[in-house]
Amino acid sequence: MVTKAITATTVGINAFKIEAEVDVINSLPNMSIVGLPDSAVSEAKERVRSAIKNSGFSFPTGRVIVNLAPADIRKEGTNFDLPIAIGILKEEGIEIPENEKMAFLGELSLDGSLRKINGVLPLVTGLKENGIDTVFVPYENAKEAALAEGIHVFGAKDLREIVAHFADTPIKETKVDIHKYLEENAFVDYIHDFKEVKGQQKAKKALEIAAAGGHNVLMSGSPGSGKTMMAKCMASILPPLELKEALELTKIYSISGLLTPDEPLMTKRPYRSVHHTASPNGIIGGGTNPKPGEITLAHRGVLFLDEIVEFPRQVLEVLRQPLEDGEVVISRAKTTIKYPSSFILIGAMNPCPCGYLGDKEKPCTCSEIQIKRYQSRLSGPLLDRIDLIINVPRLSTEELVNIKTESEPSARIRERVIKARRIQAERYKDDGIFTNSELTPQLLKKYCNLDKDSQEILKQAAQVYQLSGRKYNRILKIARTIADLSGAKDIKKEHITQALQYRG
Numbered sequence: 001m002v003t004k005a006i007t008a009t010t011v012g013i014n015a016f017k018i019e020a021e022v023d024v025i026n027s028l029p030n031m032s033i034v035g036l037p038d039s040a041v042s043e044a045k046e047r048v049r050s051a052i053k054n055s056g057f058s059f060p061t062g063r064v065i066v067n068l069a070p071a072d073i074r075k076e077g078t079n080f081d082l083p084i085a086i087g088i089l090k091e092e093g094i095e096i097p098e099n100e101k102m103a104f105l106g107e108l109s110l111d112g113s114l115r116k117i118n119g120v121l122p123l124v125t126g127l128k129e130n131g132i133d134t135v136f137v138p139y140e141n142a143k144e145a146a147l148a149e150g151i152h153v154f155g156a157k158d159l160r161e162i163v164a165h166f167a168d169t170p171i172k173e174t175k176v177d178i179h180k181y182l183e184e185n186a187f188v189d190y191i192h193d194f195k196e197v198k199g200q201q202k203a204k205k206a207l208e209i210a211a212a213g214g215h216n217v218l219m220s221g222s223p224g225s226g227k228t229m230m231a232k233c234m235a236s237i238l239p240p241l242e243l244k245e246a247l248e249l250t251k252i253y254s255i256s257g258l259l260t261p262d263e264p265l266m267t268k269r270p271y272r273s274v275h276h277t278a279s280p281n282g283i284i285g286g287g288t289n290p291k292p293g294e295i296t297l298a299h300r301g302v303l304f305l306d307e308i309v310e311f312p313r314q315v316l317e318v319l320r321q322p323l324e325d326g327e328v329v330i331s332r333a334k335t336t337i338k339y340p341s342s343f344i345l346i347g348a349m350n351p352c353p354c355g356y357l358g359d360k361e362k363p364c365t366c367s368e369i370q371i372k373r374y375q376s377r378l379s380g381p382l383l384d385r386i387d388l389i390i391n392v393p394r395l396s397t398e399e400l401v402n403i404k405t406e407s408e409p410s411a412r413i414r415e416r417v418i419k420a421r422r423i424q425a426e427r428y429k430d431d432g433i434f435t436n437s438e439l440t441p442q443l444l445k446k447y448c449n450l451d452k453d454s455q456e457i458l459k460q461a462a463q464v465y466q467l468s469g470r471k472y473n474r475i476l477k478i479a480r481t482i483a484d485l486s487g488a489k490d491i492k493k494e495h496i497t498q499a500l501q502y503r504g
């Protein structure tokens with residue numbers, strides 16, 4: 001007799017339905033798993049055998065053959081233990097109904113208890129899309145699984161609980177009110193607040209524009225100018241996640257194993273700070289068992305690259321594609337995996353190797369050639385994807401002491417950002433984009449009409465600064481965001497003038 005249990009496997013952040021077929025034949029006791037399993041799946045043999053025996057059930061005396069179908073999808077991870085065990089228990093006559101709409105996910109310990117697995121949300125979402133209406137998962141994964149909504153989730157602590165569920169002791173269904181959960185957890189106190197940053201009005205405004213319009217930023221300034229601190233404050237002014245974004249982000253953190261059982265849903269936009277010594281795989285993603293890199297963990301949030309010119313050229317070159325397309329493609333031997341990676345890039349750099357070019361107090365010790373070489377490490381194509389370029393001068397002790405006005409708290413800036421985002425969401429609802437940074441040349445024509453005065457100013461600037469077409473468009477996008485922040489329907493002269501200050 002062949003028994004079957006439904007399960008799933010992830011490819012990227014998507015999941016495919018898998019059938020675990022089990023057959024026992026009269027032969028020497030042995031167990032084999034076929035159907036393109038990776039090593040973690042092959043090791044299921046040992047775990048499943050011990051788990052079944054130690055749970056007090058009998059294990060077949062013949063040869064056990066497990067087939068994971070379809071065979072052309074590579075199976076990864078440890079979530080196949082449970083469906084395989086279920087198939088074997090059925091072979092041994094345990095009453096578990098054959099049900100095409102029921103699935104099982106989970107790793108087994110040798111003693112039969114179920115261990116938390118990675119990727120539950122994408123797995124359960126994939127199963128639901130394949131018509132599955134009931135899923136059994138490890139207890140610690142139950143809340144995360146229930147985020148998928150529209151599928152019955154049962155969290156079990158061990159194999160015995162699942163068998164008992166079908167006999168006489170049903171497991172309580174896990175339910176999560178996802179809208180309520182997101183609402184309750186979206187607003188939190190952030191560690192870093194713009195009210196702690198003295199002065200630097202222009203840089204702060206640039207970061208506000210970046211948050212509002214989804215623009216990339218490059219800050220250049222001496223050590224001690226507060227670049228890193230201001231980048232950290234970015235997290236406090238980003239708008240809350242929409243439900244769809246939260247679920248997408250949760251999938252990424254789920255397959256990366258970064259969710260905790262108590263916080264199953266990502267409710268805040270991520271802020272990821274990456275050091276230039278990190279491995280390219282760690283930044284971009286990939287490896288033998290591909291995992292999302294930092295640029296994917298920063299999806300819908302901020303990626304901060306401090307000392308951006310120190311990053312390996314290879315890494316900076318690879319960044320161009322996600323900055324353009326909002327996703328990264330990772331090639332492997334047989335297949336390619338796509339991970340979403342749409343983020344706001346914030347880069348920080350010193351103006352020169354010694355760091356003090358243009359500083360009011362400390363002299364720069366670099367030669368002209370050194371400075372040129374240093375600044376040219378950022379390639380043109382990468383710079384083309386950065387909308388806002390600003391100088392962040394270090395304030396002298398005297399200047400710092402003389403600043404008497406209180407800085408505006410992040411909460412107030414965030415309100416303006418949220419308003420501006422709403423305006424954009426409404427304006428672009430039929431265009432398939434969310435923010436001004438995504439405006440294509442065609443959409444720029446549609447939404448960035450200029451009156452005569454603004455046209456004249458921009459035309460003059462284009463001549464004086466010899467603006468390329470790309471730079472011209474960047475200024476239009478920034479002007480659009482500045483106008484949105486001030487609630488203006490049309491781009492006016494003052495918005496263009498302000499936008500011109502951020503051209504680098």
Ligand SMILES: [Zn+2]
Pocket residue numbers: 352353354355356357364365366
């Ligand atoms: Zn220098």
